[in-house]
Amino acid sequence: xxxxxxxxxxxxxxxxxxxxxxxxxxxxxxxxxxxxxxxxxxxxxxxxxxxxxxxxxxxxxxxxxxxxxxxxxxxxxxxxxxxxxxxxxxxxxxxxxxxxxxxxxxxxxxxxxxxxxxxxxxxxxxxxxxxxxxxxxxxxxxxxxxxxxxxxxxxxxxxxxxxxxxxxxxxxxxxxxxxxxxxxxxxxxxxxxxxxxxxxxxxxxxxxxxxxxxxxxxxxxxxxxxxxxxxxxxxxxxxxxxxxxxxxxxxxxxxxxxxxxxxxxxxxxxxxxxxxxxxxxxxxxxxxxxxxxxxxxxxxxxxxxxxxxxxxxxxxxxxxxxxxxxxxxxxxxxxxxxxxxxxxxxxxxxxxxxxxxxxxxxxxxxxxxxxxxxxxxxxxxxxxxxxxxxxxxxxxxxxxxxxxxxxxxxxxxxxxxxxxxxxxxxxxxxxxxxxxxxxxxxxxxxxxxxxxxxxxxx
Numbered sequence: 001x002x003x004x005x006x007x008x009x010x011x012x013x014x015x016x017x018x019x020x021x022x023x024x025x026x027x028x029x030x031x032x033x034x035x036x037x038x039x040x041x042x043x044x045x046x047x048x049x050x051x052x053x054x055x056x057x058x059x060x061x062x063x064x065x066x067x068x069x070x071x072x073x074x075x076x077x078x079x080x081x082x083x084x085x086x087x088x089x090x091x092x093x094x095x096x097x098x099x100x101x102x103x104x105x106x107x108x109x110x111x112x113x114x115x116x117x118x119x120x121x122x123x124x125x126x127x128x129x130x131x132x133x134x135x136x137x138x139x140x141x142x143x144x145x146x147x148x149x150x151x152x153x154x155x156x157x158x159x160x161x162x163x164x165x166x167x168x169x170x171x172x173x174x175x176x177x178x179x180x181x182x183x184x185x186x187x188x189x190x191x192x193x194x195x196x197x198x199x200x201x202x203x204x205x206x207x208x209x210x211x212x213x214x215x216x217x218x219x220x221x222x223x224x225x226x227x228x229x230x231x232x233x234x235x236x237x238x239x240x241x242x243x244x245x246x247x248x249x250x251x252x253x254x255x256x257x258x259x260x261x262x263x264x265x266x267x268x269x270x271x272x273x274x275x276x277x278x279x280x281x282x283x284x285x286x287x288x289x290x291x292x293x294x295x296x297x298x299x300x301x302x303x304x305x306x307x308x309x310x311x312x313x314x315x316x317x318x319x320x321x322x323x324x325x326x327x328x329x330x331x332x333x334x335x336x337x338x339x340x341x342x343x344x345x346x347x348x349x350x351x352x353x354x355x356x357x358x359x360x361x362x363x364x365x366x367x368x369x370x371x372x373x374x375x376x377x378x379x380x381x382x383x384x385x386x387x388x389x390x391x392x393x394x395x396x397x398x399x400x401x402x403x404x405x406x407x408x409x410x411x412x413x414x415x416x417x418x419x420x421x422x423x424x425x426x427x428x429x430x431x432x433x434x435x436x437x438x439x440x441x442x443x444x445x446x447x448x449x450x451x452x453x454x455x456x457x458x
Contacts, residue, residue: 004164005336006106007129008072008157009099013041014137015144015153016092018289022150029085031208039205040089041096046392048100048193050245051383054185055101061109062172064101069168072098073161080154107384109172111372123368124311127361131303134274135296142290164430189245192232197389199225204396208403246382249452255438256383259371260390262323262433266364267394269426272402273334273356276419280349283412284342298350302357303364311365318439319366324360333359334424338417363430367437374438 024034055064075095082088106129110122126220144152203222207213236244252259278301281292310322333356340349350370370386375383402419409415 002340003194004160004167005447006102006126007133008161008164009045009095009103011137011140012076012095012154012157013038013099014134015156016041018138018141018293019145019150019153022145023085023088026150027082027085027088033085034088035209036089037085037092038200039368040093041099041197042205042392042396043202044093044096045100045103046389047198048097049104049385049389049392050190050193052101052104053245053381054183054190056105056108056381057095057183058185061105061112062168062174064287065105065109065168065172066165068098068101068105069161069165070098071095072102073158073165074098076154076157076161078157080151104381104384104388107375107388108381111375111380111384122311123372124308126315127307127311127365127368128304130364131307131357131361132300134271134458135300138278138293139290139297142288146290161445186242186245189232189235189242192235193245196225196228197393199228200393201396202391204400208396208400211404211407213404246386247379250379250382250386253374253426255374255388256371258433258436258444259367260383260387262326262363262367262430262437263371263387264390264394265426265430265433266360266367267391268398269330269334269423270360270398271395272419272423272426273337273353275399275402276406276416277349277353277407280340280412280416283420284416285346295346295350296353298354299357301357302354303361304357305360306358307365310362311369314366314369319370319437320434320439322366323363323434323437324431326359326364326366327427327434328354328359329362330359331424333426334420334427336422340416340426342413359427362435366373370437370439 020031020038023029023037024031027034047121052064061066072095075093075098077092078091079088079095082091106126107123110126115201140156141153144150144156155164200220203218203220203225206215206221207218210217212218233248236246236248274296277296278292281287281295282289285292287295306326310326314322333352335347336352337356340352371383371387372380401422404413405422406415409418
């Protein structure tokens with residue numbers, strides 16, 4: 001049920017991304033204007049995540065989950081009824097607020113339910129959503145646009161969301177919070193952190209749109225976001241009366257820092273590959289949107305296969321060996337893509353996409369599991385928010401860099417190779433951080449048993 005709700009935002013976001021041209025035609029707007037429907041969604045998600053960090057302890061996970069689903073369903077229904085580009089952007093932003101509540105809550109609720117001993121197993125299940133969502137979205141979007149109105153892309157989320165809402169009402173337990181235990185909101189911290197991260201994501205989105213990191217549309221939000229985050233860092237170190245939204249002492253633990261760094265790099269590499277693969281199949285191979293989405297599906301399928309298996313194994317064997325092996329497999333697969341040309345048989349890129357997904361799954365699930373094993377219970381919400389915000393930042397950076405590489409390349413296949421060299425370079429850094437991941441906690445000692453002689457044995 002929790003995974004179903006978490007899948008909604010990822011599916012809807014990736015479905016809308018393939019419909020920009022159709023939406024521009026149907027709503028009589030420019031591509032850049034309609035693009036703000038996706039950008040507004042992304043910015044709303046990013047801005048809402050820090051609030052979720054506080055609200056989950058203030059109102060309880062169940063109430064917040066139901067509120068997030070209700071907002072997302074309302075935004076989906078409204079978006080399907082949009083009459084122009086402006087109304088679509090506004091309703092997609094409402095959807096993003098709902099997704100900004102749901103996405104980190106998935107990690108928080110699963111981590112709290114699993115506990116440290118089963119963290120890898122449960123994060124592996126979450127990885128199925130993270131792997132399949134970006135791949136299934138374009139497939140579903142292409143299928144809908146082939147036979148139905150664009151409005152069905154948003155209407156699709158309404159019945160699925162209602163099912164998730166009804167299941168949540170019946171299944172999620174209430175979390176009563178005593179009045180004295182309710183945390184106060186760090187208002188100044190929220191006013192600095194939320195727009196700070198949003199500014200960075202907006203800067204990267206504008207860099208992708210303008211095809212230049214030096215355009216003023218990118219530099220202005222970048223400078224504003226950086227200043228706000230510096231201000232938050234100063235505030236978080238000085239605040240005493242109200243706990244900060246994100247305690248910066250989290251980063252003092254090398255295990256936590258290594259985990260979020262690996263996941264951030266993994267997000268950059270993953271989104272770079274997923275962004276460029278359909279363009280390769282369309283621009284180099286001449287396939288349509290739906291065919292390109294189906295051909296890139298093995299990347300998501302590989303991750304969906306590997307993450308539950310690797311997560312379960314990491315609970316018994318620890319994360320380091322699995323994460324190292326997965327990063328090396330993903331690196332080799334990215335390097336294989338750099339040898340793919342216009343005349344290469346399509347079976348080879350399909351196989352490389354499958355092994356790339358397998359490799360990423362084998363380092364992602366153990367890394368996520370180790371993150372939650374290293375966090376005390378009260379810090380799970382903060383750790384989840386940091387992980388999700390850095391993943392969003394990595395994804396936005398990946399798309400921006402990919403766009404710049406493709407715009408400056410001499411030919412589509414040259415740009416494709418450049419992106420995969422970038423992906424390989426990012427993946428090559430991950431094995432260096434893996435040894436810093438926390439291992440399994442020591443097993444508790446077996447209780448001593450008295451013998452007939454009065455001595456004790458184990």
